Amino acid sequence: MSPKTENRILATPIVLFLLVMLGFPAVLDILYSFSEVSFENLRSPTLNGGKNFIKVVNDPEFWAASWFSLKFGVATALSECILGLVLAVYLAPIIRKNNWMIAVLIMPMIIAPAMMGLMYRLVLHEFVGSLPHYLYLWLGDSPAFLSRENVFLTVFTIETLQWTPFAFLLIYMAYEAIPSEMREAASVDGTRPWRMFWFIEVPQMAPTLAVAFFIRFIDGFRVFDNIFVLTGAGAGGSTTSLSIYIYLSFFRSGDIGKALAASVILFCVAFVILFFAGRLLRRDRA
Amino acid sequence: MRKSNKYLATAAAALLAVLPSLASAEVTVLGWPGGPEEVALRAAAKLYNSNADVSEDNKVKLIFFSRDGFYDKLQADLAAGTDAFDANLLATYSIGRYAPYLKPVTLSDNAAEVFGDAVLKTMQFEGQQFGVPTDLSLHFLYYRTDLIQELLEDASQHDKYGDISEEYLGVRLSPKDPDNWSWQDFAANALYFTKSVNSDSPTRYGTVLQLKNLLFNMMVFHSLPRAYGADWMDADGNITVDSEAFREALGLFKILVDAGATPKDSFSYEYAEANAAFGAGQVAAMMQWNAAAADLMDAKKTPVTATVTATIAPPTGPEGRFTHVHGLGLGVNASGKNVAGAEAFVQWMSTSEAATTYALNGGAPGLSAEVVAGIASERPDLVPLGQFASNYGFVMTGGTSAKALSVYELQAKEFTGFLSGGQSLDEALAKTATGMAELLK
Numbered sequence: 144m145s146p147k148t149e150n151r152i153l154a155t156p157i158v159l160f161l162l163v164m165l166g167f168p169a170v171l172d173i174l175y176s177f178s179e180v181s182f183e184n185l186r187s188p189t190l191n192g193g194k195n196f197i198k199v200v201n202d203p204e205f206w207a208a209s210w211f212s213l214k215f216g217v218a219t220a221l222s223e224c225i226l227g228l229v230l231a232v233y234l235a236p237i238i239r240k241n242n243w244m245i246a247v248l249i250m251p252m253i254i255a256p257a258m259m260g261l262m263y264r265l266v267l268h269e270f271v272g273s274l275p276h277y278l279y280l281w282l283g284d285s286p287a288f289l290s291r292e293n294v295f296l297t298v299f300t301i302e303t304l305q306w307t308p309f310a311f312l313l314i315y316m317a318y319e320a321i322p323s324e325m326r327e328a329a330s331v332d333g334t335r336p337w338r339m340f341w342f343i344e345v346p347q348m349a350p351t352l353a354v355a356f357f358i359r360f361i362d363g364f365r366v367f368d369n370i371f372v373l374t375g376a377g378a379g380g381s382t383t384s385l386s387i388y389i390y391l392s393f394f395r396s397g398d399i400g401k402a403l404a405a406s407v408i409l410f411c412v413a414f415v416i417l418f419f420a421g422r423l424l425r426r427d428r429a
Numbered sequence: 430m431r432k433s434n435k436y437l438a439t440a441a442a443a444l445l446a447v448l449p450s451l452a453s454a455e456v457t458v459l460g461w462p463g464g465p466e467e468v469a470l471r472a473a474a475k476l477y478n479s480n481a482d483v484s485e486d487n488k489v490k491l492i493f494f495s496r497d498g499f500y501d502k503l504q505a506d507l508a509a510g511t512d513a514f515d516a517n518l519l520a521t522y523s524i525g526r527y528a529p530y531l532k533p534v535t536l537s538d539n540a541a542e543v544f545g546d547a548v549l550k551t552m553q554f555e556g557q558q559f560g561v562p563t564d565l566s567l568h569f570l571y572y573r574t575d576l577i578q579e580l581l582e583d584a585s586q587h588d589k590y591g592d593i594s595e596e597y598l599g600v601r602l603s604p605k606d607p608d609n610w611s612w613q614d615f616a617a618n619a620l621y622f623t624k625s626v627n628s629d630s631p632t633r634y635g636t637v638l639q640l641k642n643l644l645f646n647m648m649v650f651h652s653l654p655r656a657y658g659a660d661w662m663d664a665d666g667n668i669t670v671d672s673e674a675f676r677e678a679l680g681l682f683k684i685l686v687d688a689g690a691t692p693k694d695s696f697s698y699e700y701a702e703a704n705a706a707f708g709a710g711q712v713a714a715m716m717q718w719n720a721a722a723a724d725l726m727d728a729k730k731t732p733v734t735a736t737v738t739a740t741i742a743p744p745t746g747p748e749g750r751f752t753h754v755h756g757l758g759l760g761v762n763a764s765g766k767n768v769a770g771a772e773a774f775v776q777w778m779s780t781s782e783a784a785t786t787y788a789l790n791g792g793a794p795g796l797s798a799e800v801v802a803g804i805a806s807e808r809p810d811l812v813p814l815g816q817f818a819s820n821y822g823f824v825m826t827g828g829t830s831a832k833a834l835s836v837y838e839l840q841a842k843e844f845t846g847f848l849s850g851g852q853s854l855d856e857a858l859a860k861t862a863t864g865m866a867e868l869l870k
Binding site for chain 2: 182267268269271285286287288289291294376378379380381394397
């Protein structure tokens with residue numbers, strides 16, 4: 144048997160698996176997005192051209208949800224990367240001597256996002272939550288963490304607290320991978336620490352920072368679990384992310400065609416962003 | 430192959446052959462999770478399984494989803510023809526949505542004597558019985574007897590009460606017994622017992638409104654607009670949500686929200702959060718589901734307020750006194766693996782033995798006067814249930830249609846949008862009316 148045939152045979156199971164698990168839902172998704180379909184006619188949809196896409200594009204709630212997701216994705220990715228960078232650089236000397244600290248620092252990542260939402264639902268509750276309890280005890284008042292005015296800041300903080308360890312882990316690894324000779328040479332040349340950080344260490348970590356930012360942006364942009372558990376769609380839809388919009392259109396309104404049209408648009412936009420991000424990274428590496 | 434491996438392989442093959450038969454040799458019932466309904470259903474199923482008449486093939490196994498998105502997941506499962514469960518939870522407002530996937534049931538001969546016709550009807554759709562009623566859900570007004578009594582007896586506070594009601598509601602009111610409250614009295618009481626309005630208030634908030642953008646919260650709200658004559662549709666099928674009644678009701682809630690008479694995070698509150706607020710002793714009165722009575726009036730579960738908490742029917746309005754009512758129950762999945770077993774279990778659930786077991790373990794069935802009399806000492810809160818349902822119960826026109834849940838969802842979104850200051854009342858009602866016309870056409 145030639146190596147080529149052998150490779151094909153060995154790859155067949157995974158290719159079939161991907162075709163079934165990803166290909167079939169994707170085809171169905173695209174088919175339904177061009178169909179008049181609800182739970183009642185799930186097995187016999189009728190094609191309706193691009194009506195679902197027109198409906199989505201003309202829906203102000205779709206744009207509001209897109210704006211929420213974009214804002215949330217950018218803000219959380221930025222804050223997580225900045226905090227992760229600060230932690231990685233600041234804690235590096237301590238972690239070198241105490242490796243176990245990494246395990247402690249990445250613990251928030253282990254918690255499922257839905258559990259995180261549930262946990263904060265309890266923690267922030269005015270009458271049973273620990274945070275409002277101590278704020279009342281010490282300051283005589285506690286803010287409305289989940290009011291329409293404050294809810295974005297609250298969910299942003301929760302997301303940042305949970306996922307900064309991810310950015311920290313990536314950035315710490317990149318920071319530790321910088322050759323020590325480079326730092327020593329710079330020190331011998333009299334480079335001050337701040338300049339060394341900005342002009343030697345940060346450029347060395349730039350590809351990792353970019354990867355961390357994009358991964359966190361994608362995760363933030365498609366946020367669902369923790370926000371949905373904590374506030375649902377929010378008062379008047381104020382915490383409706385694009386994923387929540389798709390979920391509500393699909394399940395609550397039973398407008399499956401519209402929900403899937405929105406998901407196809409989301410896929411296309413994500414694909415374009417990732418395509419250009421990939422090109423940017425390859426150019427940087429070159 | 431080594432000898433031990435052969436034994437292992439044979440044993441595994443035998444196990445694999447037996448497992449599928451074991452899996453189908455039971456009745457899988459999907460219940461309402463995480464509340465008194467789950468505890469009660471577990472007790473009833475245990476009793477059913479211990480019955481000598483029930484064969485091994487028909488023992489009941491219970492499964493539960495999370496409450497979040499329960500009806501959505503159920504919808505998707507039923508539409509896909511799932512056989513993962515043989516019987517499943519039903520609610521009055523979702524029967525129309527699920528009826529195409531269910532098998533009509535025949536209840537026990539004395540079901541009407543156990544529940545009464547009005548309660549049995551909560552599980553009927555287009556004249557057919559689709560389930561056995563297990564829990565009757567309506568609303569009680571929960572209030573603190575100690576605080577209200579003190580207010581009624583302390584004449585020196587009545588002027589302040591009148592001043593507050595005049596300032597916020599535009600009408601001078603005096604304290605009354607809660608059983609005689611109008612919705613204006615409810616609001617005046619809520620304002621009086623709010624620290625930010627009355628610094629002498631013993632509680633931080635006068636009431637707790639459940640304002641999370643959630644369909645169930647709209648059901649709690651509806652008892653108020655109905656008292657002002659609200660309905661979803663008129664006899665000709667026209668949408669009537671943009672009405673004076675809904676304006677009055679939403680306006681009253683807005684006054685309470687803006688005055689800080691409900692906790693700051695009320696827009697994230699639902700059943701559990703509201704109970705926690707009331708149970709903490711920082712709320713004077715609230716509208717809540719009757720199911721909460723078992724916990725809120727149990728001194729072990731709610732030590733701060735249980736002994737001073739009382740319940741009555743919701744306040745009255747110009748058009749009368751009303752409470753939203755719906756039933757939870759169990760229906761038979763037409764695609765289930767053991768439909769006959771599920772039918773037998775559902776039929777048994779309609780017997781007096783099953784209903785009283787269910788009630789004694791925390792459930793809230795709407796029982797007839799004769800049956801409830803037998804358990805009145807253990808579950809006094811169930812006595813008024815049937816009475817309130819028949820005297821004050823209502824279902825909005827269109828409230829059992831296939832799109833009823835979507836209507837509640839729409840209202841939850843638009844009304845919370847108004848109450849949280851995100852849009853005007855006119856905008857909220859106009860958007861709701863447009864959306865409802867689309868959903869109920």
